[in-house]
Amino acid sequence: MHTVRIGSGAGYAGDRIEPAVELAERGDIAYLGFECLAERTIALAQQARLADPEGGYDPLLEARMRAVLPACARRRIRIVTNMGAANPIAAARATARIARDLGLAGLKIAAVTGDDVLEAVRDDEHRLLERDGTVADLGERVISANAYLGATPIVAALRGGADVVITGRVADPALFLAPLMHEFGWAEDDWDRMGKGTVVGHLLECAGQITGGYFADPGHKDVAGLARLGFPLAEVAADGSAVITKVPGSGGQVSLASCKEQLLYELHDPTRYLQPDVVADFSSVRLQADGADRVAVSGGSGAQRPDTLKVSVGYLDSFVGEGQISYAGPGALARGRLALDIVRERLALTGVQTTELRFDMIGWDAVHRGPSPEGPEPPEVRIRVAGRTETMAEAVRIGNEVETLYTNGPAGGGGAWKSARQVLAVVSTLIPRGEVTPTLTWETA
Amino acid sequence: MKLRDLAHARTGDKGNSSNISVIAHDPGDFAFLCEHVTADRVRAHFAGTVQGAVERYELPGLGALNFVLHDTLGGGVTRSLSLDAHGKSLSGCLLEMELPDPQRRPAR
Numbered sequence: 001m002h003t004v005r006i007g008s009g010a011g012y013a014g015d016r017i018e019p020a021v022e023l024a025e026r027g028d029i030a031y032l033g034f035e036c037l038a039e040r041t042i043a044l045a046q047q048a049r050l051a052d053p054e055g056g057y058d059p060l061l062e063a064r065m066r067a068v069l070p071a072c073a074r075r076r077i078r079i080v081t082n083m084g085a086a087n088p089i090a091a092a093r094a095t096a097r098i099a100r101d102l103g104l105a106g107l108k109i110a111a112v113t114g115d116d117v118l119e120a121v122r123d124d125e126h127r128l129l130e131r132d133g134t135v136a137d138l139g140e141r142v143i144s145a146n147a148y149l150g151a152t153p154i155v156a157a158l159r160g161g162a163d164v165v166i167t168g169r170v171a172d173p174a175l176f177l178a179p180l181m182h183e184f185g186w187a188e189d190d191w192d193r194m195g196k197g198t199v200v201g202h203l204l205e206c207a208g209q210i211t212g213g214y215f216a217d218p219g220h221k222d223v224a225g226l227a228r229l230g231f232p233l234a235e236v237a238a239d240g241s242a243v244i245t246k247v248p249g250s251g252g253q254v255s256l257a258s259c260k261e262q263l264l265y266e267l268h269d270p271t272r273y274l275q276p277d278v279v280a281d282f283s284s285v286r287l288q289a290d291g292a293d294r295v296a297v298s299g300g301s302g303a304q305r306p307d308t309l310k311v312s313v314g315y316l317d318s319f320v321g322e323g324q325i326s327y328a329g330p331g332a333l334a335r336g337r338l339a340l341d342i343v344r345e346r347l348a349l350t351g352v353q354t355t356e357l358r359f360d361m362i363g364w365d366a367v368h369r370g371p372s373p374e375g376p377e378p379p380e381v382r383i384r385v386a387g388r389t390e391t392m393a394e395a396v397r398i399g400n401e402v403e404t405l406y407t408n409g410p411a412g413g414g415g416a417w418k419s420a421r422q423v424l425a426v427v428s429t430l431i432p433r434g435e436v437t438p439t440l441t442w443e444t445a
Numbered sequence: 446m447k448l449r450d451l452a453h454a455r456t457g458d459k460g461n462s463s464n465i466s467v468i469a470h471d472p473g474d475f476a477f478l479c480e481h482v483t484a485d486r487v488r489a490h491f492a493g494t495v496q497g498a499v500e501r502y503e504l505p506g507l508g509a510l511n512f513v514l515h516d517t518l519g520g521g522v523t524r525s526l527s528l529d530a531h532g533k534s535l536s537g538c539l540l541e542m543e544l545p546d547p548q549r550r551p552a553r
Contacts, residue, residue, distance in 0.1 A: 040522075220449065220453070261468065262455075265457040265466070267457065268464060271502075283504060299506075317524050358519075360528060362528065367534040370494075386528075387526070426523045
């Protein structure tokens, strides 16, 4: 039976690079996908592009391409990635230049554009999904608006002979669904296979999260070799069933447990996973052990795709100021509480204008939620104050009030740290599918 | 007995919502989890953190439950003031939940 082997070389923009090289060298794969574009990343990239017209793509593109292109070219592995971010065409040009540097003349690179719908959604017709109002209400604070494209333009690029396909905003599973559609000739209205291919893409898109990353819990869920975690690959059959595995000898594990966790990751209603290509149904997915580090995936289905595409809108929201300082030894918790009380009072006394404030004790209640912590006092705590402001100047004052605890606060405060930053936030809206026109641009090394 | 003795969990995020999967180590414990790890109990466990509704989806074929916690991430990953803006650590916090039947044998 004809199967396609497809690997996942990154689960986020800053991910490790060697596991992708390992997949290319030893994974016997035909395709290598790299998912590198978190919700906000494209808005940050748009800012970079405004500063430099040739910028705005993934800052690690050069390092990743230099690392994987030699093996991919030698083994005829085709790369699909959203590393184009806010500037896929410049990313394609950069990739062509890198390929020429590496002596890989002739490499064909396709850039997918058309996801940038900023001008189309600026009017007052486009309501925000998360809150009342429209994109227009955000006014000049809007930085970017990108529609989640589907697999179709990637399939067109592969059909046109692309060795590397570089996109901006596309649905993450589409990076993997597209090669399957291309290899098996799946029609884009074959909803059942679109659903099954989306299951495979969803399992692969976070790379190490299915091979033992984001999973280990010593004594309960032990995982060996996380420092050299292998990234996953899928052996996919024409009917959409697949086996998830990894390169033999790499670290980590592919187990029923790791696959179940990743199948449900970032899922809401498992019967209605909304994608630009399909409304996928994960509720009927079956997972079966298939030997060491192999899990067979079958089932899953889909229904007709939505008439609208989701659009991520990046905008300048506010500023956040933050400060931290640590206390240790007997009474650390009480000194930490005193420190927080002092900062709370100081922010009021000095009139720091905030719209939201948060007071945490790291090591006690900062990320721990649920019933109040029990048990003995911790040997150390680190207090943290974070506040939202309308200006950078106000944000800076928050960290300063934490820092002054050095000489004005409780005994033994050490390791103060402060920061202030502008917050680029993301909201969503919808756009009719017909208003979005994906386009391919070609570069040859 | 804590939920951690019977199940493992993973948190994901979308906007201002969090989803937490709760997966039985032994699929034979799925009915027990369905009975005791209800949407109401999860909402009560995270009182003060969850500002919206909690929905529960059952996946018997996987021996898993999927909880969706709305309005939970302090305005969403991109603007939350929380140290853990994604809410990744919520799964560990949920596994602390006490289950009522001390006679049951932990799966591992």
